[in-house]
Amino acid sequence: MKIAIIGTGYVGLVTGVCFAELGNKVICVDNDSKKINSLKKLIIPIYEPGLDDLVKRNVKNKRLSFSTSIKDAVNNSEVIFIAVGTPPRENGEADLTGIENVARSIAKAMSSYRLIVEKSTVPIETGIWVEHTIKLNINKKIKFDVASNPEFLREGQAIDDFMHPDRIVIGVESQRAKEILTSLYKPIGAPIVVTDIKSAELIKHASNSFLATKISFINAIAQICDLTGADVAKVAEGMGLDKRIGRAFLNAGIGYGGSCFPKDLDAFVKICEKYGYDFKLLKIVKDINHRQKQIFVDKIKDALWILKDKCIGVLGLAFKPNTDDIRESAAIDIIKRLLQEGASIQVFDPQGMEKSKAILEGVKFCRDPYEAAKKSDCLVVLTEWSEFKELDFKLIKKLMRQPLIIDGRNIYDKVLLKKLGFRYICVGRPKI
Ligand code: UGA
Numbered sequence: 001m002k003i004a005i006i007g008t009g010y011v012g013l014v015t016g017v018c019f020a021e022l023g024n025k026v027i028c029v030d031n032d033s034k035k036i037n038s039l040k041k042l043i044i045p046i047y048e049p050g051l052d053d054l055v056k057r058n059v060k061n062k063r064l065s066f067s068t069s070i071k072d073a074v075n076n077s078e079v080i081f082i083a084v085g086t087p088p089r090e091n092g093e094a095d096l097t098g099i100e101n102v103a104r105s106i107a108k109a110m111s112s113y114r115l116i117v118e119k120s121t122v123p124i125e126t127g128i129w130v131e132h133t134i135k136l137n138i139n140k141k142i143k144f145d146v147a148s149n150p151e152f153l154r155e156g157q158a159i160d161d162f163m164h165p166d167r168i169v170i171g172v173e174s175q176r177a178k179e180i181l182t183s184l185y186k187p188i189g190a191p192i193v194v195t196d197i198k199s200a201e202l203i204k205h206a207s208n209s210f211l212a213t214k215i216s217f218i219n220a221i222a223q224i225c226d227l228t229g230a231d232v233a234k235v236a237e238g239m240g241l242d243k244r245i246g247r248a249f250l251n252a253g254i255g256y257g258g259s260c261f262p263k264d265l266d267a268f269v270k271i272c273e274k275y276g277y278d279f280k281l282l283k284i285v286k287d288i289n290h291r292q293k294q295i296f297v298d299k300i301k302d303a304l305w306i307l308k309d310k311c312i313g314v315l316g317l318a319f320k321p322n323t324d325d326i327r328e329s330a331a332i333d334i335i336k337r338l339l340q341e342g343a344s345i346q347v348f349d350p351q352g353m354e355k356s357k358a359i360l361e362g363v364k365f366c367r368d369p370y371e372a373a374k375k376s377d378c379l380v381v382l383t384e385w386s387e388f389k390e391l392d393f394k395l396i397k398k399l400m401r402q403p404l405i406i407d408g409r410n411i412y413d414k415v416l417l418k419k420l421g422f423r424y425i426c427v428g429r430p431k432i
Helices: 010-021 033-040 051-060 070-075 097-109 126-137 158-163 175-188 197-228 232-240 261-274 280-304 330-340 353-357 369-373 393-399 414-419
Strands: 002-006 025-029 064-067 079-082 114-118 144-148 168-171 192-195 311-315 344-348 378-381 404-407 423-425
Touching: 002 010, 002 070, 010 025, 010 051, 010 064, 010 158, 025 070, 033 064, 051 064, 051 158, 070 097, 079 097, 079 175, 097 114, 097 126, 114 126, 114 175, 126 144, 126 197, 144 175, 144 197, 168 175, 168 197, 175 192, 192 197, 197 232, 197 261, 197 280, 261 280, 280 330, 280 378, 280 404, 280 423, 311 330, 311 369, 330 344, 344 353, 344 369, 369 393, 414 423
Parallel strands: 002 025, 002 079, 025 064, 079 114, 114 144, 168 192, 311 344, 311 378, 378 404, 404 423
Antiparallel strands: 144 168
């Protein structure tokens, strides 16, 4: 099929390149001409494992191209995905200006039937507004359909998530739209859930809210563990083996971050308010997540007493491993709190350093984990990169001022660290 993706951010670029890989002809559009020019030169604006090779291969095979022109893309495509950003407004609502503008531009460029698909995470009923906007701006004789096809990919494993999803959700209101989307996704071979548009829109917000709830739930359990001496890792294992609960997203730590959960929960709470429902549960989920960061800073204070002029080595800046994304990263939040307390910070992250330099002042950015540990009063783990799991701890111990590790992601074997002479503090697990 011939496909246009409007909005070449994380979701748009991954979706576009994966559809191209499946044999479709894809044009990725963005109004950021700098980004499009870079992509034309095969410079990829984000770090995502496997993305680089896939873009190069599909551009070379002429299945993938980049443009700043919605008009050209709409003329040359039968299916148009809208994947522009829906950033939060000050009150937490999603700002849908980008979606409206794109819908208007698509309408003006259309000369025959097109299927317009919402890919961005949007509030329920956005589909109705997209349809309305297109109707207002289109030549009345032209037929079109609107559909919702939310994306569930995770940063850091986005390509695998796209190619091997647990399910594909398509919200449609016509047989024609259903047939186009089911045949587009057929090669992937995953279960397809066909719904109306509103239900598809709701599935996305409900899924992210549920996952965030799981994380805050286990973080609350971690608090009980810290207070009682139980072990949250064992509790999660014991709960997770129950198939009705599942082990995924039960890792306690410093709270969830990223460009999706915090923003989507805020937006969802707002939408519910608009319809007259006060989603108190989600407000508490957000509150637990917010407090989790200060609780971790307090652990560091308990271990070091006064933070002023203490040197803290930090491992991790990205909101999770395998990404350079630091948006709403709990690591950044915690570092800022430590700086406010007067601590001096030396940090290393395999991918998140460049983006962090712009927002963290007065921090030393190190070449590797060992430089971050050098002469530090404690080493703090904030992102669970796998390379942090395999460190030379004998060397780390020699480099540090005192052998103290405070682990916000529970990645180390506490027995081993104790044997090596470290004091090891983590989240929701008893000291030994
Ligand atoms: C999330 C969803 O998982 C995707 O399905 C969805 O498509 C995406 O949002 C989106 O809406 O675009 P993502 O934000 O990339 O994906 O990252 P996750 O892997 O879900 O992690 C989110 C945060 O939760 C991270 O800060 C991570 O460290 C934290 N987390 C995750 C925990 O603290 N504990 C866990 O057990 C799991």
